[in-house]
Amino acid sequence: MTKPVANDPSALTRLLNSDEFKFTENFGRKTQSLVFDSRTIKALYEFLVKYKIDYVDYPISSGKESVVFKAQLKGRPIALKIYKMSTLKFQNIRIYIDGDYRFAKERISRSKFVYVWARKEFSNLQSLTEAGVRCPVPIAFHKNLLAMSFIGTKQRAAPQIKDAVFDASAVYREVSEMMRNTYQKAGIVHADLSEYNILYYRKRSYFIDVAQGVTVQHPSADIFLKRDISNITQFFIKKGVDCSTEDLYRYIKED
Ligand SMILES: Nc1ncnc2c1ncn2[C@@H]1O[C@H](COP(=O)(O)OP(=O)(O)OP(=O)(O)O)[C@@H](O)[C@H]1O
Ligand SMILES: [Mg+2]
Missing domain, CATH: 3.30.200.20 (Phosphorylase Kinase; domain 1)
Known part of the structure; x- marks a missing residue:
């Protein structure tokens, strides 16, 4: 010890x-x-x-x-x-x-x-x-x-998307594409993705807080991915976006 x-x-x-x-x-x-x-x-x-x-x-x-x-x-x-x-x-x-x-x-x-x-x-x-x-x-x-x-201006750090003002449909599309690229191109699942771990700066989203991210081969990768998808769709549904966990899952995984 x-x-x-x-x-x-x-x-x-x-x-x-x-x-x-x-x-x-x-x-x-x-x-x-x-x-x-x-x-x-x-x-x-x-x-x-x-x-x-x-x-x-x-x-x-x-x-x-x-x-x-x-x-x-x-x-x-x-x-x-x-x-x-x-x-x-x-x-x-x-x-x-x-x-x-x-x-x-x-x-x-x-x-x-x-x-x-x-x-x-x-x-x-x-x-x-x-x-x-x-x-x-x-x-x-x-x-x-x-x-x-550092993501932000001289005066202050960029806000998390939970506190930012944005066009929800456009940001949902952007975040979906980033999730897909994280999975398909980087071969990683974020595993703690939510409105707390995305910063919004100059009309762009940034993924942060990625220590727990695992490779897509990890035995629990799919469970983590589904949890990320659920957090993200819940947040954007509250913002009025018409989206579903099934559609997002398919979009992230399909070739
Ligand atoms: N590169 C960065 N540029 C600007 N702000 C950042 C950056 N990285 C982190 N932050 C700010 O610090 C906050 C915490 O960072 P992060 O999410 O990586 O840590 P955390 O593991 O969630 O910390 P804890 O769980 O202990 O609160 C973020 O929500 C963001 O406001
Ligand atoms: Mg965090």
Whole structure:
């Protein structure tokens, strides 16, 4: 058994007070309430040095399993996702790792599975990008951190489609096509697709949050696909679109 990592708020304070770590005032002020463990703080520091991140700005979102920061790299905004070592549970995510041939040969230790999760999201973003499915472009990963392109304006991150205003039929068509390309061209099922994990920016949809995405050969791929389809059709039916799970399933799978 590995020792659980204790939360160490003083590590963040130490980092913030060190001369080497560059961050904006926003970062210091808004992160005081977020508690990171010392392994994460160390990883963050290593990451900033290795990839020469200009600075870390404010947290865009702080959820149960991750915190996403806006940061800057070579003058461009990026999103930096930090998976929480303490709340991400191996039992909850192993069904998305076991059965995925990309990870079949790996012995995944309980203390490092979060690192695999970050790498998996990176790899899925890469496959989606190569297949022409709009999503953040992956930049780098290190331990439990992932850097990707930032979707949004200088002022703020793009909204999730649940909060956006759009032409529902057109966006449904677009999302359906992205789901089809994710399946057929990238060979992946998102497995957590819903109105929460699609951003809407400049009249275009972007798939995000793809760590749990599995290859289409995964034994549960079809179950995950049907769940994604059900979430998406339910959302668009509420928006007044005439669509059905059967039609969408057929459209995604047909040659
Ligand atoms: N590349 C990005 N550009 C802009 N905003 C982003 C980006 N990635 C994530 N976000 C913002 O951060 C939020 C959370 O990201 P994501 O969905 O990937 O994490 P999550 O796993 O759902 O986190 P949790 O489940 O812990 O809330 C998104 O809903 C979005 O608002
Ligand atoms: Mg999400």
